[in-house]
Amino acid sequence: MLDPITLIALGGVGLLAGFVDAVAGGGGMLTVPALLSAGLPPIAALATNKMQSVIGTAMATYTYWRKGFVSFKALIPSIAVTYAGSLIGALTVKQIDTTFLNLAVPVALIGVALYFLFAPNLSDADRTSRLAFPKWVPLLGFVVGFYDGVFGPGTGSFFTIGFVLLFGLGVTRAAGNTKLLNMTSNLAALTIFIPSGDVVWPAVMCMAVGQIIGGYVGAHAGIRFGAKLIRPLVVVISIAMAIKLIVWP
Template structure:
């Protein structure tokens, strides 16, 4: 894959990254925009995933910094979850380079619909704190490791999974959960990026151009979250989960697509 891409393609990728950075800072799911954009630019799938990690790392870094400056992130509290995400992401990224993602592709749309329903209907989702259902070590060793592994291995919906864990299991309100999700997502992105870089898969020109736009979008999105809180995050997170589900299932070779086509054809 050549490093030098036409100017119009780079401009297209930058616009996609700007929008993705804004959405990702609020509800996650920015890869729903950037990965298809990279693929449509003619970048092979493995290189698209690796390049997406590069530009995404800049976006989550900006969102994390913005939330931290606003006092929304507790670095000491999240130290153990961050460490577990680090281990999980490194393991998942290493494994995906030698195996396929067929099982994940089939199961994730179902989980994303479940998350959308939870955030839409659960009374626990709001601006008020709730009682934690898991201790921080238990959360770290379950959600931290598992979602970190998932992000390194596959990726779509990672922010939604982290947010669900922070709200449902740690009792955080939506604003606080979104902020700490960015810290965890930044960790998994950077670790995965490092492993991909060792494999030589990154298209650096495209990734760095997109990174600049990602930073701008993430800055705007994180400030919007701090200002509007649940009124913005909750509906957008539901929309993003459902959009990612449709995007994944709409692939002609997806097991659920084939199942639904068979049922309607019968």
């Protein structure tokens, strides 16, 4: 049973994580350690983190969509495929060896950080797409969704780099579309976690309050400052996640 002080502290962590998630992703680096420190078993911590994260990401997604930065209709096929990919990944994770990801994912995250740090003309302006959006975004959704079901860290960064590099989206539009697909992949995992009884609901309810506030403020900050805020935060979060996976896999 979590005491009131711990629940209040988790609510504060949820607020900060919601802000970070809404701008650049990576809020799980804050929430998962906090839940583990509160005494939750690892599976319960992961399940609770997914649940509270979905609430904050939903708020961020709604805010980006209201401001015109989410291509909801164009993403409907990708939503379904992302959900399927994440669910398949979660169901098969125990049957495949994921140890190689402990090295591969940090390398990929550092690559994302270097691209956002040094790529010229990386701004909020859309550019020419390298791939057809309706045809290839579902494939991006399935691949990254499957990865999220299997492993998870860096999912938001991988979605964002895909939207920017492959489909020419401006940084803010890429962030908005990322939130929708990231929320979808998290919902797939919850399809398994909730019936299993792994979610600790008192923690979710307290963190959800913080997530809603953080997601709202973070999305508005991302929209207002655009690439000037999102770009450096993606770099910092990607490098931080890479270091975390190398030092504390």
